[in-house]
Amino acid sequence: MKKQALPLKIGFASVDITPPKGVPLSGTSTLRPNEGVLHRIYAKVMILEQEGKRHVIMGVDAVGVKSELIDRLQERTRKLNVVSIICNASHTHCAPDLYDGFYDNLDDLKVVGLKNNFQKQVENKLVRLIEEGCKQLKSGYLAFNNQEEARFSVNRRRFYKGEWQLMPNFKAKIDQRVSVISAYHENGALMGVTYSYTCHTTTYYSMNLVSGDFVSVASDRIESELKVPAVFLQGPCGDIRPAMLNPEKPEFFGKTTVRDVERVGEELALAVIKSLNSRTKKLKPQLSAISAYTHLPYQMEMSDEKIIRYQKFGLKKGEKHTLEILSTYKENWFKKMLSRSIKDRQKPFTMPIIGLKFSDDLTILALGHELGSGYATLIQKRFPQIRILTLGYTNAMVTYVMPAKVIREGGYEGDYSNYCCGLPAPFSEVSEAVILDKACQILDEFHKKR
Numbered sequence: 001m002k003k004q005a006l007p008l009k010i011g012f013a014s015v016d017i018t019p020p021k022g023v024p025l026s027g028t029s030t031l032r033p034n035e036g037v038l039h040r041i042y043a044k045v046m047i048l049e050q051e052g053k054r055h056v057i058m059g060v061d062a063v064g065v066k067s068e069l070i071d072r073l074q075e076r077t078r079k080l081n082v083v084s085i086i087c088n089a090s091h092t093h094c095a096p097d098l099y100d101g102f103y104d105n106l107d108d109l110k111v112v113g114l115k116n117n118f119q120k121q122v123e124n125k126l127v128r129l130i131e132e133g134c135k136q137l138k139s140g141y142l143a144f145n146n147q148e149e150a151r152f153s154v155n156r157r158r159f160y161k162g163e164w165q166l167m168p169n170f171k172a173k174i175d176q177r178v179s180v181i182s183a184y185h186e187n188g189a190l191m192g193v194t195y196s197y198t199c200h201t202t203t204y205y206s207m208n209l210v211s212g213d214f215v216s217v218a219s220d221r222i223e224s225e226l227k228v229p230a231v232f233l234q235g236p237c238g239d240i241r242p243a244m245l246n247p248e249k250p251e252f253f254g255k256t257t258v259r260d261v262e263r264v265g266e267e268l269a270l271a272v273i274k275s276l277n278s279r280t281k282k283l284k285p286q287l288s289a290i291s292a293y294t295h296l297p298y299q300m301e302m303s304d305e306k307i308i309r310y311q312k313f314g315l316k317k318g319e320k321h322t323l324e325i326l327s328t329y330k331e332n333w334f335k336k337m338l339s340r341s342i343k344d345r346q347k348p349f350t351m352p353i354i355g356l357k358f359s360d361d362l363t364i365l366a367l368g369h370e371l372g373s374g375y376a377t378l379i380q381k382r383f384p385q386i387r388i389l390t391l392g393y394t395n396a397m398v399t400y401v402m403p404a405k406v407i408r409e410g411g412y413e414g415d416y417s418n419y420c421c422g423l424p425a426p427f428s429e430v431s432e433a434v435i436l437d438k439a440c441q442i443l444d445e446f447h448k449k450r
């Protein structure tokens with residue numbers, strides 16, 4: 001017997017989280033002064049309610065969000081019957097840090113105080129945002145479309161002069177589809193959209209101004225054209241960035257301007273608007289959520305003895321440690337490692353995985369950290385019959401998490417970024433299987449044959 005679609009309610013809300021001057025900007029492995037605002041930044045939410053249970057899908061203009069923030073949001077919104085939270089950071093590099101990434105070596109207590117205060121304010125704003133989204137809940141339906149593309153992204157890992165470097169690699173196959181989940185009132189009028197694309201929000205990030213990068217431009221354009229809220233959700237863009245090339249040496253990335261941010265933002269907005277005009281498939285919602293975790297193993301153990309020996313005498317013959325090439329990070333890393341107990345240093349690395357099943361043929365799988373794009377392909381391959389929208393940068397942020405192939409190759413994302421982000425060692429290649437197992441468990445549970 002065919003199942004009857006259960007009634008669905010949908011609500012949107014948004015809140016301005018533009019920081020005051022003094023709260024530094026983050027995202028470039030350093031903290032930068034905040035000298036003003038190019039684009040105001042926001043947190044936006046789409047809330048779905050079915051059978052009294054509420055699911056929060058939130059997009060935040062931030063480099064990343066820490067897991068403690070999500071725990072507190074969950075705690076503070078339980079009374080609203082919120083059963084799942086996807087809090088996805090756009091990864092803009094022109095916003096303050098919501099995960100304390102680069103504060104380890106900052107001893108300016110005034111700045112640390114400003115940052116802590118800002119984080120507290122954002123937490124309160126996000127609670128109110130969820131409350132407001134719940135107040136806005138109205139009967140409606142959802143549709144999904146991923147037929148349009150935006151062509152400005154490129155794989156940023158290229159094998160050049162004997163190693164994997166941060167260079168445009170047009171030969172690597174990437175997914176440039178724009179995934180749009182559109183929400184409609186029962187009378188067919190558009191209520192709001194969420195749109196997802198996989199690309200580092202780093203079109204123009206070396207400036208000291210607040211901005212959501214291309215997301216600011218795209219969401220602005222969509223909202224003024226369609227007169228409804230637009231929520232951006234970042235895909236697994238750990239190894240994907242905007243293709244801004246050096247005109248003289250196009251094999252390298254080049255300098256950019258605000259105009260470039262506008263150009264790519266417009267392109268993304270047009271893809272979203274176009275996808276709403278084409279045939280979109282109405283979903284038969286059967287919402288269900290699983291919020292899970294898994295733990296990723298490291299390549300090696302870092303004992304005190306090993307760290308001290310390495311700090312004092314360098315490496316033993318035949319030993320490899322890519323930290324050698326990162327002289328600016330090296331001393332900080334030693335300091336950080338030795339200040340932590342062995343137990344703390346070897347604490348398992350937590351990867352959140354949140355599954356939100358929309359319907360029999362669509363599920364969002366949202367993972368934490370700077371996830372490599374290869375995961376979307378690996379997960380989709382296991383479940384070819386279901387459309388899976390894979391997100392990164394959700395509910396936790398510490399470092400890059402790459403598939404086994406990239407870990408094997410090495411370079412920034414697969415190897416030494418993990419040291420820069422304060423981990424004792426890069427991840428083991430086994431971490432790929434660990435993530436896929438958990439993802440498959442969730443998808444099996446959602447889509448098991450009945």
Ligand SMILES: [Zn+2]
Nearest residue numbers: 091200238370
């Ligand atoms: Zn990044």
